[in-house]
Amino acid sequence: xxxxxxxxxxxxxxxxxxxxxxxxxxxxxxxxxxxxxxxxxxxxxxxxxxxxxxxxxxxxxxxxxxxxxxxxxxxxxxxxxxxxxxxxxxxxxxxxxxxxxxxxxxxxxxxxxxxxxxxxxxxxxxxxxxxxxxxxxxxxxxxxxxxxxxxxxxxxxxxxxxxxxxxxxxxxxxxxxxxxxxxxxxxxxxxxxxxxxxxxxxxxxxxxxxxxxxxxxxxxxxxxxxxxxxxxxxxxxxxxxxxxxxxxxxxxxxxxxxxxxxxxxxxxxxxxxxxxxxxxxxxxx
Amino acid sequence: xxxxxxxxxxxxxxxxxxxxxxxxxxxxxxxxxxxxxxxxxxxxxxxxxxxxxxxxxxxxxxxxxxxxxxxxxxxxxxxxxxxxxxxxxxxxxxxxxxxxxxxxxxxxxxxxxxxxxxxxxxxxxxxxxxxxxxxxxxxxxxxxxxxxxxxxxxxxxxxxxxxxxxxxxxxxxxxxxxxxxxxxxxxxxxxxxxxxxxxxxxxxxxxxxxxxxxxxxxxxxxxxxxxxxxxxxxxxxxxxxxxxxxxxxxxxxxxxxxxxxxxxxxxxxxxxxxxxxxxxxxxxxxxxxxxxxxxxxxxxxxxxxxxxxxxxxxxxxxxxxxxxxxxxxxxxxxxxxxxxxxxxxxxxxxxxxxxxxxxxxxxxxxxxxxxx
Ligand SMILES: Cc1cc2nc3c(=O)[nH]c(=O)nc-3n(C[C@H](O)[C@H](O)[C@H](O)COP(=O)(O)OP(=O)(O)OC[C@H]3O[C@@H](n4cnc5c(N)ncnc54)[C@H](O)[C@@H]3O)c2cc1C
Ligand SMILES: Nc1ncnc2c1ncn2[C@@H]1O[C@H](COP(=O)(O)O)[C@@H](O)[C@H]1O
Numbered sequence: 001x002x003x004x005x006x007x008x009x010x011x012x013x014x015x016x017x018x019x020x021x022x023x024x025x026x027x028x029x030x031x032x033x034x035x036x037x038x039x040x041x042x043x044x045x046x047x048x049x050x051x052x053x054x055x056x057x058x059x060x061x062x063x064x065x066x067x068x069x070x071x072x073x074x075x076x077x078x079x080x081x082x083x084x085x086x087x088x089x090x091x092x093x094x095x096x097x098x099x100x101x102x103x104x105x106x107x108x109x110x111x112x113x114x115x116x117x118x119x120x121x122x123x124x125x126x127x128x129x130x131x132x133x134x135x136x137x138x139x140x141x142x143x144x145x146x147x148x149x150x151x152x153x154x155x156x157x158x159x160x161x162x163x164x165x166x167x168x169x170x171x172x173x174x175x176x177x178x179x180x181x182x183x184x185x186x187x188x189x190x191x192x193x194x195x196x197x198x199x200x201x202x203x204x205x206x207x208x209x210x211x212x213x214x215x216x217x218x219x220x221x222x223x224x225x226x227x228x229x230x231x232x233x234x235x236x237x238x239x240x241x242x243x244x245x246x247x248x249x250x251x252x253x254x255x256x257x258x259x260x261x262x263x264x265x266x267x268x269x270x271x272x273x274x275x276x277x278x279x280x281x282x283x284x285x
Numbered sequence: 286x287x288x289x290x291x292x293x294x295x296x297x298x299x300x301x302x303x304x305x306x307x308x309x310x311x312x313x314x315x316x317x318x319x320x321x322x323x324x325x326x327x328x329x330x331x332x333x334x335x336x337x338x339x340x341x342x343x344x345x346x347x348x349x350x351x352x353x354x355x356x357x358x359x360x361x362x363x364x365x366x367x368x369x370x371x372x373x374x375x376x377x378x379x380x381x382x383x384x385x386x387x388x389x390x391x392x393x394x395x396x397x398x399x400x401x402x403x404x405x406x407x408x409x410x411x412x413x414x415x416x417x418x419x420x421x422x423x424x425x426x427x428x429x430x431x432x433x434x435x436x437x438x439x440x441x442x443x444x445x446x447x448x449x450x451x452x453x454x455x456x457x458x459x460x461x462x463x464x465x466x467x468x469x470x471x472x473x474x475x476x477x478x479x480x481x482x483x484x485x486x487x488x489x490x491x492x493x494x495x496x497x498x499x500x501x502x503x504x505x506x507x508x509x510x511x512x513x514x515x516x517x518x519x520x521x522x523x524x525x526x527x528x529x530x531x532x533x534x535x536x537x538x539x540x541x542x543x544x545x546x547x548x549x550x551x552x553x554x555x556x557x558x559x560x561x562x563x564x565x566x567x568x569x570x571x572x573x574x575x576x577x578x579x580x581x582x583x584x585x586x587x588x589x590x591x592x593x594x595x596x597x598x599x600x601x602x603x604x605x606x607x608x609x610x611x612x613x614x615x616x617x618x619x620x621x622x623x624x625x626x627x628x629x630x631x632x633x634x635x636x637x638x639x640x641x642x643x644x645x646x647x648x649x650x651x652x653x654x655x656x657x
Contacts, residue, residue, distance in 0.1 A: 013451070100422060135450065135451055146501070151501060152500075178511060185503040242457070246597065249597060249615075252618035278601070279651075
């Protein structure tokens with residue numbers, strides 16, 4: 001018995017270095033290093049952990065410009081079996097709806113090439129995504145893929161604990177604002193994972209050597225069964241109408257001075273807070 | 286392929302919507318809020334959104350309506366109407382009692398296809414995002430996540446959805462110019478709780494959802510709530526955050542006490558989480574949570590950009606750090622240069638003194654509108 005999975009990995013700019021040029025009002029991302037979306041590495045580790053226990057085949061999948069091949073190389077280094085990059089000008093400018101359209105088509109193609117192990121009718125049992133990307137920050141791609149593929153949807157998974165291959169289901173803990181819930185989902189399933197899952201392992205030397213010989217397959221539009229009009233910017237219902245710098249916080253007041261007793265400083269602080277409508281005592285809210 | 290035909294039909298539907306592009310929400314489409322609830326208990330963000338939906342709807346000259354899927358609908362509908370909704374859509378069905386993405390998505394999509402709302406809003410919670418993403422995919426429309434501001438474009442009548450992007454370094458205003466409905470999730474705490482309107486009740490439209498059998502199935506086996514005293518970071522009005530400057534796990538007790546006196550909760554930098562002093566749930570920042578309390582204390586936190594990304598939207602920031610050059614002071618409204626092991630107890634003392642003076646229990650009283 002084995003579990004076939006696809007891990008979706010996005011190459012993202014190191015967002016802490018992206019900024020708005022106050023002169024031109026435009027986004028500055030030139031020269032900013034790209035990294036694998038950090039959550040996607042938790043997704044990858046979860047997939048690797050499952051393959052350790054159940055066996056199976058892992059395909060790393062990314063959509064992006066040609067240089068996104070880097071993140072797939074990295075995934076191969078961790079030992080994934082296959083790497084596929086969707087790269088074509090027609091994919092550019094996609095919002096999450098157009099992204100899931102393309103990624104779902106790729107998952108279907110990957111599935112068609114693999115026999116189903118768990119009877120879900122699909123050659124892919126689990127699609128893993130990060131809980132969100134750090135540039136887009138939407139968390140919409142995972143659920144979108146679940147919908148398009150007709151898979152069960154498991155978001156914000158903080159630990160995937162069991163797979164019952166015979167019954168064709170997985171059990172996982174899901175994070176919510178008020179606690180965590182244990183869910184049982186029917187395979188095939190699309191899972192998005194949080195940072196509470198295990199950290200990515202160290203890539204082993206044999207895997208790294210083997211990875212250097214493995215190809216990253218690049219698929220363009222003709223490789224997929226898709227309708228061009230639904231891809232990229234054309235296929236995206238949302239538009240960015242304006243970008244701007246967040247209202248900058250200004251350096252405020254320094255309340256302390258070397259000679260001032262700390263009691264006076266904190267008294268001063270609460271006086272200031274009180275002036276701004278934050279008063280101590282009675283019910284909050 | 287059958288799949289292709291179905292998609293073509295769907296596209297047809299959306300192309301119709303595309304033709305009256307600029308009258309997107311103005312063509313009578315209501316402004317909907319999907320109420321997130323378990324039985325008769327709803328998430329507070331849902332009511333915040335009903336209040337906001339009412340303002341948007343008034344501007345568009347349409348109705349604001351609540352969508353309530355599953356049990357407990359009547360009571361919630363009354364509350365929604367008292368909060369500003371003119372109508373409530375109640376969908377019931379056997380699979381809708383407990384939230385699960387597939388049946389709830391189907392129920393919402395069925396209502397949306399039938400009644401053609403102009404706008405659908407949900408809370409940007411783990412459940413709201415889960416449902417919104419599924420439904421937007423099914424409706425083949427745009428969805429903007431985690432909005433922190435919503436407005437109506439006065440000319441085109443489109444919904445202007447503003448949200449942080451790139452870890453908070455950039456703000457973006459997103460529009461959905463040619464698709465119906467325009468969908469957005471909105472962060473909790475962005476809009477105020479609406480007051481009670483006397484003019485309720487509104488219209489109640491009930492229906493039984495016709496759910497298709499699908500392969501997708503997710504069942505809840507168990508739920509373990511977080512301890513009651515651990516107020517969630519999202520809902521907290523006051524957050525006392527600690528960093529590496531705290532030096533040891535046990536010192537978080539100091540912050541805990543202060544937070545409790547203020548009616549708030551404790552958070553941390555990644556350095557403190559990595560040191561194992563506090564759970565990862567409490568991490569604020571780019572790879573943790575984004576918070577926007579009224580008052581944020583940064584105690585022994587240097588203010589790395591990744592940390593700032595998660596707390597910059599707080600109304601008031603107070604920083605305590607013994608290094609006058611710490612970058613956290615650049616974003617602090619009030620900076621205290623000093624040893625936190627001296628300052629934190631003094632803060633605690635002062636809060637207690639003031640509370641005793643006011644002769645009342647409770648935390649921080651916030652008079653809205655005056656902060657900032
Ligand atoms: C991809 C990536 C993602 C990241 N995501 C996050 C994130 O989500 N959240 C996050 O917080 N970080 C994140 N980081 C880490 C971040 O870069 C910093 O390393 C981290 O925020 C530092 O935490 P700190 O301020 O507690 O520790 P330090 O930087 O070590 O600062 C400790 C501060 O305490 C002060 N101090 C020490 N003793 C005292 C005392 N007695 N009294 C008063 N002050 C004292 C010191 O002057 C110092 O300024 C991320 C990093 C990367 C690369
Ligand atoms: N272009 C992409 N290529 C591969 N995976 C992606 C892409 N965009 C999003 N994803 C996956 O979807 C998750 C959520 O992304 P988002 O919805 O953009 O926040 C990411 O963590 C990735 O796993």
